[in-house]
Amino acid sequence: DTEVTQTPKHLVMGMTNKKSLKCEQHMGHRAMYWYKQKAKKPPELMFVYSYEKLSINESVPSRFSPECPNSSLLNLHLHALQPEDSALYLCASSPQGMGNQPQHFGDGTRLSIL
Amino acid sequence: GENVEQHPSTLSVQEGDSAVIKCTYSDSASNYFPWYKQELGKRPQLIIDIRSNVGEKKDQRIAVTLNKTAKHFSLHITETQPEDSAVYFCAASLRDSWGKLQFGAGTQVVVTP
Numbered sequence: 519d520t521e522v523t524q525t526p527k528h529l530v531m532g533m534t535n536k537k538s539l540k541c542e543q544h545m546g547h548r549a550m551y552w553y554k555q556k557a558k559k560p561p562e563l564m565f566v567y568s569y570e571k572l573s574i575n576e577s578v579p580s581r582f583s584p585e586c587p588n589s590s591l592l593n594l595h596l597h598a599l600q601p602e603d604s605a606l607y608l609c610a611s612s613p614q615g616m617g618n619q620p621q622h623f624g625d626g627t628r629l630s631i632l
Numbered sequence: 633g634e635n636v637e638q639h640p641s642t643l644s645v646q647e648g649d650s651a652v653i654k655c656t657y658s659d660s661a662s663n664y665f666p667w668y669k670q671e672l673g674k675r676p677q678l679i680i681d682i683r684s685n686v687g688e689k690k691d692q693r694i695a696v697t698l699n700k701t702a703k704h705f706s707l708h709i710t711e712t713q714p715e716d717s718a719v720y721f722c723a724a725s726l727r728d729s730w731g732k733l734q735f736g737a738g739t740q741v742v743v744t745p
Contacts, residue, residue, distance in 0.1 A: 549730075549731050551731065558719075558738070559737075559738070560721050560723075560735035560736065560737060560738055561676060561721075561733075561735060563732055563733065566730050566731055566732065568730060568731070573730040573731075574730050574732060608675065608676070612731055614731075615730045615731045616727060616728070616729075616730070616731060617663070617664055617725035617726045617727045617728060617729035617730070617731055617732065617733075618663055618664035618683060618725065618727050619664070619731065620666060620678050620681055621666070621678070621731065621733065622678060623668075623675040623676045623677070623678075624675060625674065625675045626675055
């Protein structure tokens with residue numbers, strides 16, 4: 519069973535649309551992450567939230583806007599995306615936002631930009 | 633920043649044989665090294681990890697070894713089975729890195745019956 523839940527599983531949107539990806543975990547973890555993964559490539563870190571505060575933004579374009587309403591929820595708001603943004607978007611969580619703790623991934627949202 | 637190299641990029645093994653994947657890292661301050669298995673269309677799944685104060689860790693058919701002096705770590709899978717077929721990613725991180733993982737490029741493992 520996946521303990522990190524992501525919705526939706528699939529999303530197709532036009533370049534002018536606004537949509538949001540959602541992630542939820544109930545493991546009591548205090549760090550949550552957004553990754554982008556292209557086919558046959560490793561996950562690329564986008565954002566890290568630790569104790570509901572943004573700790574890392576890996577120079578992600580502003581058309582991606584993260585939000586952490588509480589310690590269990592993580593959103594990624596999308597606006598005016600480009601075709602090259604089509605990818606698998608993975609959420610992960612870890613007990614704390616430290617570099618020596620295991621991260622557990624959700625099943626991801628497969629995003630296609632028309 | 634940290635850089636992780638992973639070899640080989642593809643690995644084909646006969647069922648029952650062993651598989652070994654090797655990774656090297658650049659930052660000697662890295663102290664956490666997880667391995668993820670990703671089956672086609674599925675999420676990366678943490679299969680084993682090791683911290684820098686340990687040289688070897690084993691979990692059933694899977695083991696990881698760490699050589700801090702040489703800055704490399706390896707994944708060993710014994711008695712391979714068809715369900716071991718997947719892409720395997722190594723990663724490294726620093727304790728004070730806010731959980732930032734630097735991944736290797738991945739190894740496609742194919743286990744043939």
